[in-house]
Amino acid sequence: MDIPLASTSRIEKKPELVEALKKVLPASSILEDKAETLAYECDALTAYRCPPMLVVLPETTAQVSEVLKLCHKMNIPVIPRGSGTSLAGGAMPSADSVVLGVSKMNSVLETDYRNRFIRVQSGLTNIGVTNAVEDNGYFYAPDPSSQLACAIAGNIGMNSGGAHCLKYGVTSNNLLGVKLVTMDGQILEIGGAAFDSNGLDLLSVVCGSEGQLGVVTEATLRILHKPEGALPVLIGFNSNEIAGQCVSNIIKAGILPVAIEFMDRPCIEATETFSCAGYPDCEALLIVEVEGSLDEIDEQIDKIMVIAKSLDPTDLRRAKDEEQANRIWLGRKSAFGAMGQIADYMCLDGTIPVNKLPYVLKCIGEMSKTYGLSVANVFHAGDGNMHPLILYDANKPGELTKCEEFGAEILRLCVEVGGCLTGEHGVGIEKRELMDYQFTADDIDAQLRIKDVFDSKWLLNPLKVFPLHHTEARRMAFNC
Amino acid sequence: MFFPSSEIEVVAILSEAKEPLSVAGGNTRVLAPSGSKIISTSKLSGVIDYEPGALTMIAKAGTPLSEIQKTLNSEGQCLAFDPYNWSRFINKKGSSTIGGVFAANVSGSSRLRVGAARDFLLGIRLVDGLGNIIQNGGRVMKNVTGYDLVKLFAGSWGTLGILTEVSFKVLPKPETEATIVIHGLNDQLALDAMIDATATPFDVSGLAHFPKQKETMIRVEGFENSVKYRVERLMEIFKQYREINTLDADKSMQVWRNISLLSSLKSNNDDLWRLSVKPTESTQIVQKTKFNDYFYDWGGGLIWGLASPNQDVREHVPAGYGHGTCLQTKSERIPMFHPYDGTISGIKEGIRKSFDPKQILNQYLVI
Ligand SMILES: Cc1cc2nc3c(=O)[nH]c(=O)nc-3n(C[C@H](O)[C@H](O)[C@H](O)COP(=O)(O)OP(=O)(O)OC[C@H]3O[C@@H](n4cnc5c(N)ncnc54)[C@H](O)[C@@H]3O)c2cc1C
Ligand SMILES: Cc1cc2nc3c(=O)[nH]c(=O)nc-3n(C[C@H](O)[C@H](O)[C@H](O)COP(=O)(O)OP(=O)(O)OC[C@H]3O[C@@H](n4cnc5c(N)ncnc54)[C@H](O)[C@@H]3O)c2cc1C
Numbered sequence: 001m002d003i004p005l006a007s008t009s010r011i012e013k014k015p016e017l018v019e020a021l022k023k024v025l026p027a028s029s030i031l032e033d034k035a036e037t038l039a040y041e042c043d044a045l046t047a048y049r050c051p052p053m054l055v056v057l058p059e060t061t062a063q064v065s066e067v068l069k070l071c072h073k074m075n076i077p078v079i080p081r082g083s084g085t086s087l088a089g090g091a092m093p094s095a096d097s098v099v100l101g102v103s104k105m106n107s108v109l110e111t112d113y114r115n116r117f118i119r120v121q122s123g124l125t126n127i128g129v130t131n132a133v134e135d136n137g138y139f140y141a142p143d144p145s146s147q148l149a150c151a152i153a154g155n156i157g158m159n160s161g162g163a164h165c166l167k168y169g170v171t172s173n174n175l176l177g178v179k180l181v182t183m184d185g186q187i188l189e190i191g192g193a194a195f196d197s198n199g200l201d202l203l204s205v206v207c208g209s210e211g212q213l214g215v216v217t218e219a220t221l222r223i224l225h226k227p228e229g230a231l232p233v234l235i236g237f238n239s240n241e242i243a244g245q246c247v248s249n250i251i252k253a254g255i256l257p258v259a260i261e262f263m264d265r266p267c268i269e270a271t272e273t274f275s276c277a278g279y280p281d282c283e284a285l286l287i288v289e290v291e292g293s294l295d296e297i298d299e300q301i302d303k304i305m306v307i308a309k310s311l312d313p314t315d316l317r318r319a320k321d322e323e324q325a326n327r328i329w330l331g332r333k334s335a336f337g338a339m340g341q342i343a344d345y346m347c348l349d350g351t352i353p354v355n356k357l358p359y360v361l362k363c364i365g366e367m368s369k370t371y372g373l374s375v376a377n378v379f380h381a382g383d384g385n386m387h388p389l390i391l392y393d394a395n396k397p398g399e400l401t402k403c404e405e406f407g408a409e410i411l412r413l414c415v416e417v418g419g420c421l422t423g424e425h426g427v428g429i430e431k432r433e434l435m436d437y438q439f440t441a442d443d444i445d446a447q448l449r450i451k452d453v454f455d456s457k458w459l460l461n462p463l464k465v466f467p468l469h470h471t472e473a474r475r476m477a478f479n480c
Numbered sequence: 481m482f483f484p485s486s487e488i489e490v491v492a493i494l495s496e497a498k499e500p501l502s503v504a505g506g507n508t509r510v511l512a513p514s515g516s517k518i519i520s521t522s523k524l525s526g527v528i529d530y531e532p533g534a535l536t537m538i539a540k541a542g543t544p545l546s547e548i549q550k551t552l553n554s555e556g557q558c559l560a561f562d563p564y565n566w567s568r569f570i571n572k573k574g575s576s577t578i579g580g581v582f583a584a585n586v587s588g589s590s591r592l593r594v595g596a597a598r599d600f601l602l603g604i605r606l607v608d609g610l611g612n613i614i615q616n617g618g619r620v621m622k623n624v625t626g627y628d629l630v631k632l633f634a635g636s637w638g639t640l641g642i643l644t645e646v647s648f649k650v651l652p653k654p655e656t657e658a659t660i661v662i663h664g665l666n667d668q669l670a671l672d673a674m675i676d677a678t679a680t681p682f683d684v685s686g687l688a689h690f691p692k693q694k695e696t697m698i699r700v701e702g703f704e705n706s707v708k709y710r711v712e713r714l715m716e717i718f719k720q721y722r723e724i725n726t727l728d729a730d731k732s733m734q735v736w737r738n739i740s741l742l743s744s745l746k747s748n749n750d751d752l753w754r755l756s757v758k759p760t761e762s763t764q765i766v767q768k769t770k771f772n773d774y775f776y777d778w779g780g781g782l783i784w785g786l787a788s789p790n791q792d793v794r795e796h797v798p799a800g801y802g803h804g805t806c807l808q809t810k811s812e813r814i815p816m817f818h819p820y821d822g823t824i825s826g827i828k829e830g831i832r833k834s835f836d837p838k839q840i841l842n843q844y845l846v847i
Contacts, residue, residue: 114675114760137679159624170622172631173599186823193758194802195781196585196596197635198818199847200828204598204631208624228681248533254556254652296706351620354534383621384534423622431625438625439615446614446835447627453830465626 001048001429002468006095007479013074014053017098020074021056024066029104031055040099043086044146045430047400052079052093057101061179061187061217064100068215069185071098075478077459078183080211082123082154085146087347088428090158090210090464100215102153108132109218115193117176118223122153122216126160129221138223141168144424145336156216159208161424166382167258167291168224170424172207179218180206183455192220205450210426211461213454227291230258233301234328235308236282236315240264243284244357247381249307250288251354255300260382261287261332264361267339267376267389268331274338277331280315286381287332335378336389343374343391346403350414351423354384363413364388371406373399385423386414412437427465435467444470485523487605487613487644493519494642495611500843503638505580506544513844521579524644527551529619536602536619538647541579548578552650560651561597562588564740579643585635588740589699592678592778593685594651598634603647606633608640609836619647632831638842640835654701658711659686659732662696663723667763667776670696674779675759676717682710687779688739697735742784745773750786751809753793757781757802768796794818817847 021030031037034051042049053076058064071078077097084091093099105121111133112118118133118140126147129140143162144150150160156178161170168174177191191203206213237243247260263271265283272279279285290300301318308316319325339345352360361377368375379386388410392403411421411431415438421431435444444466451458457478462471482501484490493501502512504520512518521542529538532555539548545563552558563576563586576586582604587596603617617623617630633640662673670689677684677698686699698718700710711726718724727735738744745752750772757765759780766774771785771793787793790811794804803818820828828847833839 112760113679115758116678137681159628161622165622169595169599170624172628173595188823188827189800189821190824192800192802194756195591195778196587196756196803198756198803198820199635200639200831201585201598201631201635202824202827202831204628204634208628225679225681227683251535252533252555252652254655256652292706293709295709296703299703299705351622353531353536353620355531380622385620385622418618419620420618420623420625422625423620424624426624427626435626440613442612443615444626446608446612446616446629449834450627450629450632450831453827453834 003050003094004463004468009480010076010096011053013076017070017074017076018054020070021067024070025056025058025063029057029059029063031057037099040081040084040093040101043084043089043091045087045089045092045428048089048092048429050093050095052097052099053095055099055101057104059104061181064181064215064217065185065187067100068181068183071459072184072457075457075459075480077462079461080153080157080215082151082157083125083149085150086154086158086426086428087349088422088426088430090426090428091154092429094463102151102215102217105217112193113138116223117193117220119218119220120152122156122219123151126150126152126155133223137226139226140221140223141174142171152219152221153216156207156219157209157211158424158426161385163259163261163380166260166380167256172204174222175203175207175219176222177220178203178206178216180214180216182214183457183460188214208426210428210465212451212465213460228293229297230289230291231297231301231319231325232287232289232328233304233319234315234317235286235288235313236280237284237311237313238282240284240361241358242311243286244354246286246308246311247357248354250304251382253303253307255290255303257288257290257382259287259289259380262377262379262381263332263335264377266374267335267378270342270376271331271335271338274341275331275334277327279331282314287328332378339376339389339391344394345389345391346407348386348388348390348407348410349422349425350411350419351383351385352414352417352419354381356417356419357381357384360386360413360417364410367406367409371402373403373406383423384419408434429464432465433467435465441470448474481517482519483523484519487524487607490607490642490644491611491613494607494609494840497838497840499840501840502844503642503842505542505577505583506575512842516844519642521577521642528645532557535650536647537650538619538645539578540645541577541643543578544575545578545581546575556653557650558653559600560590560594561600562590562740563597564588564742578646582634582646582648583636583638583643589686589688589736589777592687592781593683598631600649601630601634601646602649604630604633604643605645606641606643609838609840614641617647621649637845637847639832639845639847641841655703656707656729657699657701657732658707658729659727659735660698660711660714660718661725661727662698662718662721664694665689665696665721666694667691667766670776671759671763671780673718673721674698677714678779680714680717682714686736687777689776690744691775692744692773699732699736739777744775745784745786748786749789749810751789751791751811751814752807753785753787753804754807755783755785755793755797755802755804757783757797761801765796765801769793790814815846817845
């Protein structure tokens with residue numbers, strides 16, 4: 001990973017910056033020394049870390065605006081941060097930057113059940129949103145597996161997804177409005193309680209912009225009434241192809257499950273040893289979950305069973321109640337933990353057209369032999385979002401590099417078959433240099449021009465998303 | 481008038497263009513002022529790829545909406561956001577194009593449940609005002625690779641570039657549907673009933689109210705038994721209303737088709753308005769607008785209205801409560817789109833300039 005040298009002239013401004021910050025922030029909101037900033041050196045992509053110049057934790061939107069104005073004036077880069085659970089290095093700082101964390105801004109501001117929205121400060125955790133409305137029978141649909149920790153700020157930064165997005169969509173489909181502070185300190189209200197945006201849809205481009213267009217301090221989110229219930233069915237198959245076929249047939253039949261999860265043999269075996277969920281001994285298994293009243297669930301599962309049976313499954317288990325449901329989900333939910341027990345792993349996130357699943361799994365299997373590294377596949381099959389986990393040993397010299405090369409080859413394959421580099425984790429620093437593989441120079445330039453409009457000095461999270469050679473001139477213009 | 485038949489021809493036209501051009505899809509409405517030079521997408525037509533098992537389609541932007549719908553229908557699938565069509569109001573014949581639908585982000589009654597056109601658009605190819613070919617998004621449902629220009633272009637009304645190809649998500653057509661009709665409610669009671677319907681787990685997919693007829697419509701869609709079950713449960717919730725009945729699938733479909741054609745509004749010389757508002761504020765806003773005729777969709781979130789000419793009804797939509805679009809007016813004084821505040825307008829203008837620095841595309845629209 002190529003990390004450009006930090007600007008010494010910026011680092012030299014630190015004392016001056018701290019003095020100025022003390023005038024706009026409480027002392028407890030400024031973290032200066034290395035021991036305090038340790039936790040902010042990386043996000044969940046722990047292979048890469050760097051101590052920032054400073055960390056600030058403002059308590060209000062007005063304070064965020066003041067901090068940004070100062071940094072804008074002094075040409076200091078700012079790295080917006082939620083909870084730091086990004087798997088792509090999106091929240092990783094550089095040595096000449098200020099990390100701006102929104103974790104102190106975590107209140108619920110307004111719940112409006114009649115209009116079905118909630119307005120929160122962006123530092124609130126994802127689960128915090130559902131917790132706030134659950135007692136009234138509502139929920140917030142996007143549910144990344146990191147939901148206990150990750151913040152709405154980062155969800156908006158990455159346009160995060162989750163297990164339920166097959167039915168309910170990802171963050172951008174559930175986001176109604178934001179309060180955004182631009183790098184020059186202006187506070188913008190974009191969107192709100194109405195269904196549609198007025199004129200050009202700025203909200204959609206802010207969502208998923210990885211902290212490069214502004215700092216989100218508040219968000220208005222759609223909340224939905226909970227369904228009456230949900231139950232899964234587990235189906236085992238003798239080959240990945242047939243499991244892939246089953247996914248396609250279910251979708252074609254007009255059934256809209258909330259989730260269709262796929263695990264291959266290496267993944268099943270690893271989770272079995274770890275969680276003893278009692279999964280069948282098979283090449284591939286699907287967990288399909290549907291929602292509704294008990295009768296509605298039955299009607300849908302009946303249809304799924306007919307489809308599955310026509311494909312000669314090795315196993316078919318239908319959950320009749322919550323306990324059986326939990327049993328079926330147990331292995332899937334512990335899949336990442338199970339992998340972590342066996343080895344270090346790198347989690348990829350490419351998306352492919354659903355009908356290319358069997359082909360891509362076969363290729364990954366072959367690559368695995370060439371690289372001599374094992375791969376376990378567990379993913380959201382309904383929307384083609386793969387999560388191949390490449391297992392490696394971080395203590396073996398050279399193995400991380402080999403693993404990264406293998407990962408890059410898988411992602412290039414995803415693009416080749418008509419998919420993309422990342423379905424929900426974001427580009428960050430991790431996949432930055434692969435962008436040239438998916439986009440032409442003109443495609444990338446169109447995106448850079450958007451950033452020019454929001455952040456003309458290129459100070460917000462400048463080293464992320466785009467290959468460095470595309471952004472160098474822009475980044476250097478105010479590097480002083 | 482230009483009729484490019486390939487993307488390369490669009491590139492040639494735009495890279496050489498020195499004067500403003502108006503972008504037209506199916507011309508169901510050429511919004512452009514008379515005398516302006518037009519570039520039409522009608523010869524950029526045809527479905528490129530359709531994968532029913534992956535719920536995705538790719539088509540050239542000028543493909544008639546009717547052709548798309550026919551192809552989807554043959555596989556029992558549909559555009560779930562069922563776009564509105566009010567070409568009747570401007571006496572234009574022809575078929576909307578899929579590019580025009582996405583460029584205008586046109587969504588119908590189902591928007592309440594499934595989302596807007598923008599939520600279904602997965603990928604685009606376009607030519608910007610300088611003649612650069614740009615691609616964004618793709619054909620997969622989950623994609624966070626780079627900035628989302630796809631949704632930015634949905635609803636950009638041809639002001640940022642000409643879409644040449646769109647890829648989008650489709651859904652299975654519901655097996656059946658039914659509509660509950662409550663009779664005799666005034667606007668406020670109807671609004672309360674519609675809001676009550678959203679506060680249930682019964683996945684309501686249409687909520688409209690017609691003040692003149694005093695009819696409130698509540699639709700559910702899905703598999704047969706499930707529809708039957710949900711109708712029963714909703715009828716229980718609404719049992720305090722004495723005049724209430726249920727429409728079967730055929731009648732229900734007819735009702736919602738009429739809504740999508742704005743059939744209840746009688747076309748005349750009035751201005752046609754579309755207000756997208758915070759649902760609970762809708763009745764208050766309507767009271768002030770003095771519409772000659774109107775109805776509610778999206779459970780109060782959308783108001784369609786006819787107002788006497790030359791009144792900007794948007795003055796009655798308070799800041800933060802939504803916005804209004806004037807779809808049909810003979811007055812030059814009424815801008816189509818809702819004015820917005822200064823800071824945001826700077827950003828919107830900046831984006832527009834970055835895609836169209838020569839100021840060629842749909843200059844008459846202030847979006
Ligand atoms: C165990 C585990 C499981 C995960 N599962 C999923 C999953 O199922 N689905 C999924 O999509 N992701 C998943 N993730 C990834 C991660 O949790 C998400 O990307 C999450 O949304 C990040 O949120 P955060 O608050 O931690 O953001 P951070 O890591 O702090 O930041 C993420 C990005 O958002 C930007 N950002 C942060 N705050 C702001 C702000 N206030 N304004 C503007 N930009 C901002 C940052 O600059 C950065 O680019 C998982 C991660 C882990 C560790
Ligand atoms: C707020 C709103 C107002 C509407 N007003 C009217 C109306 O007054 N009359 C009417 O008949 N319908 C109207 N519609 C409906 C809508 O315009 C049509 O349903 C749909 O856009 C018609 O497609 P078309 O191909 O005929 O597009 P057109 O009517 O030809 O174009 C619609 C808009 O999209 C742009 N556009 C079309 N194709 C492309 C492309 N390939 N790339 C980029 N931009 C493109 C055009 O420049 C124009 O701004 C409105 C919809 C909305 C949401």
